[in-house]
Amino acid sequence: RKEVEQDPGPFNVPEGATVAFNCTYSNSASQSFFWYRQDCRKEPKLLMSVYSSGNEDGRFTAQLNRASQYISLLIRDSKLSDSATYLCVVTDNVSGGGADGLTFGKGTHLIIQP
Amino acid sequence: DAGVTQSPTHLIKTRGQHVTLRCSPISGHKSVSWYQQVLGQGPQFIFQYYEKEERGRGNFPDRFSARQFPNYSSELNVNALLLGDSALYLCASSFANSPLHFGNGTRLTVT
Numbered sequence: 001r002k003e004v005e006q007d008p009g010p011f012n013v014p015e016g017a018t019v020a021f022n023c024t025y026s027n028s029a030s031q032s033f034f035w036y037r038q039d040c041r042k043e044p045k046l047l048m049s050v051y052s053s054g055n056e057d058g059r060f061t062a063q064l065n066r067a068s069q070y071i072s073l074l075i076r077d078s079k080l081s082d083s084a085t086y087l088c089v090v091t092d093n094v095s096g097g098g099a100d101g102l103t104f105g106k107g108t109h110l111i112i113q114p
Numbered sequence: 115d116a117g118v119t120q121s122p123t124h125l126i127k128t129r130g131q132h133v134t135l136r137c138s139p140i141s142g143h144k145s146v147s148w149y150q151q152v153l154g155q156g157p158q159f160i161f162q163y164y165e166k167e168e169r170g171r172g173n174f175p176d177r178f179s180a181r182q183f184p185n186y187s188s189e190l191n192v193n194a195l196l197l198g199d200s201a202l203y204l205c206a207s208s209f210a211n212s213p214l215h216f217g218n219g220t221r222l223t224v225t
Contacts, residue, residue, distance in 0.1 A: 101159030
């Protein structure tokens, strides 16, 4: 069974701090990795794809460690608007869809406090 | 441009009934996927359709079925509803190898 494990939190972090989440995945054949953000009672939205070389988008940095099968997300200079649930997503299909779809973790709940 | 649209937004049904949920993908997207998200969990994959053919199926019972129409819109049908089917049902569309774009979802409550 393919699984993605995340610490559900909540992570309570003061505004301006740096916060990091990890997630682990069980399927070594996984090809594509993503972080999605989900606000309360809203749909998930793609935050960023995760590449083997690591990638950065503004205050957000994602890392992939294939050998240890974990993915990380780092948020610097956190804002109140970063409060959300962050979903780690893995798929064995390059396009992110395919026969088995996306496998989501349960999500990590982040609360940025003023 | 319109994103993925789903209808209805909310629905209340009783056990044993059936339900049909609808989804219109982003214009130009030929792939539609359905996910179920129970409170406190991540979304779980139900189906993927591409060019009107089922391309993937998650671990859901046969009470769940879907189809895709020539205009690429899709329906998800659930028969003999159970209390445990109460969830947010998410539809997502994609173009070629692009990441999935989710609709706002249909919140189904089974009483």
